[in-house]
Amino acid sequence: MIHFTLTATVWITVSLSVTSRMTPIKNKHLLVLNHVVFVLLFLTQTCGGQHQMIGPTQPVVAMIGDDITLPCHLEPAVDVVDLTVDWSRTDLKPRSVYVRREGVELLTEQNPLYTGRTSLSVNKLQCGDISLKLSTVKLSDAGTYKCLVPKFNAETVVMLAVGSVSSPVIELTNAKNEIMLECKSNGWYPEPQMLWVYSEGKPISVEPTKNVRGSDGLYTVSSKVTVEKGQSYSFTCKVQQKNISQIKEAHIHVSGDLFMVQSNTAVHIIINLAVCLISIGTAVILIWKCGQKKTKIRIHDEEENELHQTEMEEKSQRECEEKKRLEDELQNNEEDLKHIRQTIEKLMEQKTFLKNQREKLITLLQEDKTEMKEAVKKLEKDKAPTFDKDKKMHKRGDKKANLEKRTEVHEELLKMTEKLMEETENIIIQMTERKGKLEKDKEQIIKHLREKQRNERDLEETLRETSEKH
Incomplete structure (x- = not known):
């Protein structure tokens, strides 16, 4: 976005410097072209103010394999959905952990170590919460992270300590x-x-x-x-x-x-006697157990049914919680998809507009070349040294110089327009890829959600049948 702004500034400066020397019709074309730049600048602007970035005062501790959140938010709170948000580590190359510009996640600038493991909540961004969710923590994730919103010149650091433990x-x-x-x-x-x-x-x-x-x-x-x-x-x-x-x-x-040393005879005698007593006791116990078998079977069945009932209820609760989590995940996915689609639509409109401007500039350059040829021909005809012809040649020479300058300006503007079109196309490609990934994720979430709903219905039916039996 900084590159866009600088390009637009140069464009406007060059255009204004030659406006006074161009015809009203050509000026009108330039003004239309300048309007494109102002539109781009307008899309990048948000309300400024004095804001402070707040992060944790103590290191965040995570175990290997955990999913954790690195806290970071603006005070006072402000909507940063369409602003630049940057999470980075200065000890990495590239340093970017997560980059979001004008509401678009820039995957190409992200360090490969974090591919597919970082995300921000769009709902939280609307409230100034820039906390980064980091999935499946690795040992290499330990370090100092910087949370930055350039718009407000607000930043803070978050320390992440990664650990791993096991029982001795x-x-x-x-x-x-x-x-x-x-x-x-x-x-x-x-x-x-x-x-x-x-x-x-x-x-x-x-x-x-x-x-x-x-x-x-x-x-x-x-x-x-x-x-x-x-x-x-x-x-x-x-x-x-x-x-x-x-x-x-x-x-x-x-x-x-x-x-104890177990090699003497007395020890062996004691052991043999103990074995005999144990054998007799075992026989008595077996006879007693035969009389208690039916009672134990009945008690066991009752306990097993109660245990089964409890397990079914716990499983039903887990399925309900998982269903709620999937529903929340689906809602976030749909919000992200909506935002991505709106962004792609705006970019396509911008691309069409730039394409039209490029065609107009090409037409202007062709007109410039035609006029330049005519000016050269007239100069070659007036080579005879007379006072009137010298005066005409001088005027035509000035006209030729103006045509050359105008042609140079049009060529520069054409280059800038083509560059803006190329950058717009690249962003459209990235957004389309992101949209495709979100749509696949949505299909998987819906599939899992339907499965959870079926499981929940089956469990409720089983619980009802068990209750009716008892």
Whole structure:
């Protein structure tokens, strides 16, 4: 849009500089052509004022794979749907994360890392809310983002911290006189800390913690502790990352009984006796269970029916929530489609107007060339050196010079018109591609919405039948 404005300014300046030396008819053509530029300038103007961009004072924290929103809004609120809105990161090339100019999303200027993952709400833009929705957060998304509206010279920065966590696992290795406990957790970012705490909450001596960063950029952390014979403790392994406020724990109880030597005869006798008692007890339990089987089956069936009823109700609620989300998404899609279609319509009108002006300029250039040929012929005829002929040649020479200047102006204006037509065509192509994508998205949303509606009807029918049976 800045390029359009500069081009229009040069166009008007050049036109005005030669208006006084051109005929009224030619001036009229120039005035019509200048009108095109003023129309373009008018479309880019919005009301100015003193505005301030407001963003979060603390970094936004997101886990890998999350969908998050980077807050940013103008105060006082103003409609920025048709203004330039720019989200960028200075550490990237190209730096643009999301660019919107005159209500049009410019996909060609966006960094490929963010393709298909950024969006703004048209409804929120009408209220000055420029918050950026970022889908499927990646580790590379961490950094400082700048939110900018050039119209008001208002900008702010938003820090995004990206993290990843996983639950630790404790593995136990039993040796003759000791037990080795190893706590391991992978898939962390940023690099975490690991510590052991026993039942009284005091830290204990452990082997040095090992932190290894994988090819995916995530850290695997592990640590070992040895428990000697006779000890009996409850251990907790903690993995924490303070920057993203995440703590994960794993617990294990180590008993001194694990170190008992089971090789003597008395132990074998006790074990055999215990096996006999267990066998007798098992037989008694089996006889008792046979008498209770029918009762348990009946109770089980009732519990299963209740559980099924609860699951169906929960599933129905989830389907209802998903349906509501799809309906909201469909509404946003239709609003975006409407705006895109209006933009394409305006651009097509502008293209037609520029095409007509180009044809008029071509006609003017042809007239200029014809007049130039006639002027040259007359100059060649009046080569005889007489006072009257010298005077005529002088006038015709001036006319030829004016024709050359006028031809130069028309050629420059023709170049500018063709350039504006080319840029308009490029934007139409981009808008048409965006329109096609939105229409495909709309078809998918409608398809999913119909499926959810069918599921909702089926669930309601099933719930009604279950209620009638009971």
